[in-house]
Amino acid sequence: MTSISVFGIGYVGVVSAACLARDGHRVVAVDIEAARVRTINEGRAPIVENGLPALIERAVADGLLVATLDAEDAVAKTEASLVCVGTPSNPDGSVGLDHVRQVCGIIGRAISRKGSYHSVIIRSTIVPGTMEGTCIPALEEASGLKAGVDFGVGYYPEFLRESTAIEDYDNPGLVVFGALDAPTFALLNALNKDVPCAVHEVDLRTAEMVKYTSNTWRAVKVTFANEIGNIAKACGLDGQLVMRLLCSDDKVAMSPNFMRPGFAFGGSCLPKDVRALQQLARSRDVEAPLLGAVLKANDAQIDRAARMVADTGPQGGTGRHVVGLVGISFKPGTDDLRESPLAELASRLIAGGHDVQVYDPNVATGHANDPEGVGRGNDAVPDLRDRMVPSIDALIEVADTIVVGNSYAEALGPLRDVLHDQPVVDLTRVQPGLVSSGTYQGICW
Numbered sequence: 029m030t031s032i033s034v035f036g037i038g039y040v041g042v043v044s045a046a047c048l049a050r051d052g053h054r055v056v057a058v059d060i061e062a063a064r065v066r067t068i069n070e071g072r073a074p075i076v077e078n079g080l081p082a083l084i085e086r087a088v089a090d091g092l093l094v095a096t097l098d099a100e101d102a103v104a105k106t107e108a109s110l111v112c113v114g115t116p117s118n119p120d121g122s123v124g125l126d127h128v129r130q131v132c133g134i135i136g137r138a139i140s141r142k143g144s145y146h147s148v149i150i151r152s153t154i155v156p157g158t159m160e161g162t163c164i165p166a167l168e169e170a171s172g173l174k175a176g177v178d179f180g181v182g183y184y185p186e187f188l189r190e191s192t193a194i195e196d197y198d199n200p201g202l203v204v205f206g207a208l209d210a211p212t213f214a215l216l217n218a219l220n221k222d223v224p225c226a227v228h229e230v231d232l233r234t235a236e237m238v239k240y241t242s243n244t245w246r247a248v249k250v251t252f253a254n255e256i257g258n259i260a261k262a263c264g265l266d267g268q269l270v271m272r273l274l275c276s277d278d279k280v281a282m283s284p285n286f287m288r289p290g291f292a293f294g295g296s297c298l299p300k301d302v303r304a305l306q307q308l309a310r311s312r313d314v315e316a317p318l319l320g321a322v323l324k325a326n327d328a329q330i331d332r333a334a335r336m337v338a339d340t341g342p343q344g345g346t347g348r349h350v351v352g353l354v355g356i357s358f359k360p361g362t363d364d365l366r367e368s369p370l371a372e373l374a375s376r377l378i379a380g381g382h383d384v385q386v387y388d389p390n391v392a393t394g395h396a397n398d399p400e401g402v403g404r405g406n407d408a409v410p411d412l413r414d415r416m417v418p419s420i421d422a423l424i425e426v427a428d429t430i431v432v433g434n435s436y437a438e439a440l441g442p443l444r445d446v447l448h449d450q451p452v453v454d455l456t457r458v459q460p461g462l463v464s465s466g467t468y469q470g471i472c473w
């Protein structure tokens with residue numbers, strides 16, 4: 029069992045402190061509010077949370093949980109500190125780091141006087157780069173010691189929901205953390221050894237980003253459901269029933285397949301159906317700003333790709349620039365060009381003076397089978413037939429810049445061979461884990 033100090037006896041800190049003590053750890057809870065410290069030491073819960081009063085009463089009675097205002101003593105008596113102080117919004121919306129910065133200073137000074145290894149694990153919600161840019165420098169400056177060497181550092185975001193916080197502590201949907209040093213990783217793994225879900229070790233920044241992504245995703249889901257509910261009501265329908273049915277579909281509606289950063293959506297259904305639902309909302313005087321943002325955001329992703337490609341060509345619009353586009357249909361496995369974002373990208377590049385050549389085995393087959401190609405969006409790109417090249421090798425040969433839009437099995441080998449030899453803009457990630465470097469640029473990685 030470990031001895032742990034918890035800084036900040038708010039919603040997150042008090043639940044962590046009580047659950048850690050319940051699980052047999054020795055916990056010292058630290059706050060600057062004397063009333064909260066007193067409440068804990070009297071065996072009472074300072075917040076309303078299901079199941080919490082009993083846990084605190086028991087933990088205090090067993091001597092496993094004490095609260096104090098004395099931060100230095102808390103650090104001296106424990107092996108690690110969990111920092112759970114608030115990070116409220118600054119007036120401009122940025123994350124407020126005053127409490128985190130202050131606690132890091134206090135813990136840093138206490139570590140310098142402690143004389144034995146101590147891990148500092150931040151649980152407060154902080155934007156990517158805060159550990160490296162704020163917390164670690166504050167700890168190092170205050171302690172005069174080197175993070176990851178003389179003391180441990182970790183970031184371990186909390187995902188609990190108020191009202192089901194203890195249940196979420198015991199049965200989380202996600203555990204993810206990063207650390208600079210092996211002892212802190214070992215401690216975090218030990219604390220999570222019984223959780224019934226996968227435990228993910230990542231770098232500090234990824235852990236920071238996962239927390240914001242999780243909360244923002246929840247916010248987007250609520251807003252989306254509300255907009256659907258508002259439109260449904262205006263149509264005399266039950267939006268809660270509609271959303272319940274939607275959520276029962278794990279294969280398409282709730283599938284992770286549509287949650288992979290990359291290029292824009294398109295095809296014969298999604299854009300037209302988003303437009304129609306927006307129009308339906310407008311016709312019933314229902315505001316749907318989230319729906320309104322969807323097509324704009326999708327268009328911005330096409331623009332982003334077009335800018336990335338243009339940046340690889342001759343600057344100032346002079347000189348010929350051949351862009352070799354791998355895939356032009358709206359996704360691999362089809363020859364359908366209707367509202368293909370790759371076709372739109374090609375059109376924008378052509379309009380911008382680039383010479384676009386295309387390799388797409390399915391569109392080539394579609395052209396061969398149906399020379400008219402009526403109704404599949406063949407008019408989306410000027411002179412598309414003349415721009416088609418017969419093989420991936422031929423495309424690589426003629427292209428100054430390769431743009432990977434769709435992934436085809438036979439193209440992967442040749443593309444990987446040239447990834448770092450000639451400009452490549454990758455919209456799909458031809459190889460897991462690739463990141464932008466040199467002549468290789470991934471759209472979101």
Ligand SMILES: NC(=O)c1ccc[n+]([C@@H]2O[C@H](COP(=O)([O-])OP(=O)(O)OC[C@H]3O[C@@H](n4cnc5c(N)ncnc54)[C@H](O)[C@@H]3O)[C@@H](O)[C@H]2O)c1
Nearest residue numbers: 036037038039040058059060112113114115127152153186
């Ligand atoms: N509330 C939630 O449901 C929830 C869930 C997950 C993550 N988070 C994140 O966890 C963090 C804490 O949230 P919260 O809701 O528990 O905050 P809170 O405001 O309820 O509690 C913060 C506590 O920190 C104390 N504090 C401030 N400075 C201190 C210092 N120098 N030393 C010791 N204690 C100090 C405050 O007095 C307060 O008791 C935030 O970053 C929040 O975004 C919150």
